Amino acid sequence: MAIRLYHFPQSGPSFRVRIALALKGLNYEPIRIDLMKRESHPEYYEVLSPDGLVPLLEITGDENKEAPIHLGQSMAIIEFLEERFPQQALIPQDALHRAHVRSLAQTIACDLHPLNNLRVMRYLSRPLELDASTRSDWYNHWITEGLKAYEKRLDGLRLFRNRQGLPPSIYSWGDTLGLADCCLIPQLVNAPRMGLELAKLNIPLTLGVFENAMAHSAVQASHPDRF
Ligand SMILES: N[C@@H](CCC(=O)N[C@@H](CS)C(=O)NCC(=O)O)C(=O)O
Secondary structure: EEEEEEEEOOOOOHHHHHHHHHHHOOOOOOEEOOOOHHOOOOHHHHHHHOOOOOEEEEEEOOOOOOOEEEEEHHHHHHHEEEEEEOOOOOOOOEEEEEEHHHHEEEEEEEHHHHHHOOOHHHHHOEEEEOOHHHHHHHHHHHHHHHHHHHHHHHHHHHHHHHHHHOOOOOOOOOOOOOOHHHHHHHHHHHHHOOOOOHHHOOHHHHHHHHHHHHHOOHHHHHHHOOO
């Protein structure tokens, strides 16, 4: 079996999938799609990824399937990896705990990232002609809203775990990195890009998770600087 990941190093959703692959100990070949030169996307990529977005996962020779499979959308890719390669679970077993982890993940993947992704930022620039400072206000506003919501959820989960007699979390949920962390960490790594100072946001639980996660070898191996 061979796995390829079509990605762009700084893309948050690509980084999410790289962390998931690393946590599961799956080797893959990274194929760089340069989002800064969209017009020069290789033609084959437009065929594999109809929306032209990254990441895209390709698996060849899995479970006797002859043709390679291609999957888009980082959350669908991670859920597929979780089901197909259950080692190092990214989502807990208990139904309520699973829902909590997914709601953390979706705070980033559904509410925050879509407002700040590259094509939205490009559209604000052209044709809307918002200047750099207004674009940066937009970016920082939505990232602040999203991270504050994440912090409130973490605080609620801290109390929930306490009531359940569960130990305090080291990462977003429990003592292993999981789906929520796959979404959170890239967003925090990318946040200062527009001059946002995370230390001023008053999100101590979120920054504690960040610090712990950044020391993890799977996160280090997946960091944009490594590609
Ligand atoms: N919901 C998608 C979002 C993917 C996405 O927005 N990717 C961005 C990079 S972060 C992209 O490929 N943008 C292409 C462009 O803006 O030209 C996912 O989770 O995979």
